[in-house]
Amino acid sequence: MKKGITRHIPNTITCCNLISGCIAVVCALYGELHLALLWIVIGAVFDFFDGMSARLLHVSSPIGKELDSLADVITFGLAPSMMLFHELYCAEYPFALVAVKPLVRYLPFVAFTMAAFSALRLAKFNLDERQTTSFVGLPTPANALFWGSLLLGLNRQMESCEWAGLLLIAGVFVSNWLLVAEIPMFALKFKHWGWHGNEVKYVFLLSCIPLLILFKILALAIIIAWYVALSVYVNLTKK
Numbered sequence: 001m002k003k004g005i006t007r008h009i010p011n012t013i014t015c016c017n018l019i020s021g022c023i024a025v026v027c028a029l030y031g032e033l034h035l036a037l038l039w040i041v042i043g044a045v046f047d048f049f050d051g052m053s054a055r056l057l058h059v060s061s062p063i064g065k066e067l068d069s070l071a072d073v074i075t076f077g078l079a080p081s082m083m084l085f086h087e088l089y090c091a092e093y094p095f096a097l098v099a100v101k102p103l104v105r106y107l108p109f110v111a112f113t114m115a116a117f118s119a120l121r122l123a124k125f126n127l128d129e130r131q132t133t134s135f136v137g138l139p140t141p142a143n144a145l146f147w148g149s150l151l152l153g154l155n156r157q158m159e160s161c162e163w164a165g166l167l168l169i170a171g172v173f174v175s176n177w178l179l180v181a182e183i184p185m186f187a188l189k190f191k192h193w194g195w196h197g198n199e200v201k202y203v204f205l206l207s208c209i210p211l212l213i214l215f216k217i218l219a220l221a222i223i224i225a226w227y228v229a230l231s232v233y234v235n236l237t238k239k
Helices: 002-006 009-029 033-057 062-090 101-127 140-153 155-159 164-180 199-238
Strands: 134-136 184-186
Touching: 009 033, 009 062, 033 062, 033 140, 062 101, 062 140, 062 164, 101 140, 101 164, 140 155, 140 164, 140 199, 155 164, 184 199
Parallel strands: none
Antiparallel strands: 134 184
């Protein structure tokens, strides 16, 4: 009986991740971007603990892996896309585009390409055996946190910039590419706690502290951008 209950714990935590993502989508739909980001963060916490609990309880299963990806598509794919859609819908555009009303009306839907690329990245991750100790391409939780932090941290600046909409759309395309790009990125997984072999991880974690203090909510976006840049640098120096 105890074993039967135990094997359902990781999937229950994964479902909590999925529900958090659904709530984030609804919050974004109503323009409550602060709450949307909060629920994405809560979903990320559940996402961290579902895999950990499965390993600790020795109850990993194929269905758990698939369920995890389905939950991640909602929390880290659809939810940030909905936040972007809301921001693009309210964003300013150059006068030449505003004059073409049908075009401006449909531009916000570009945000949902990120949900599609997030799904592609998760499907690829499930099949890619190289991603056991590191990542290839930008992880979906990192991408979601980047956009949530950026949209909230630069909200006032975007409201006064007529190019904000186009800059966000350009950012979506870069983000889509990073999700599926063949760029190795380090994971914060420690086989031991010594400095040797963990230099990059410790440098990254230590550098995050002043960024969080100085930039507050925007810090998450800066930290994710720093993570990508550092991963690219490490990859180039190894080559």
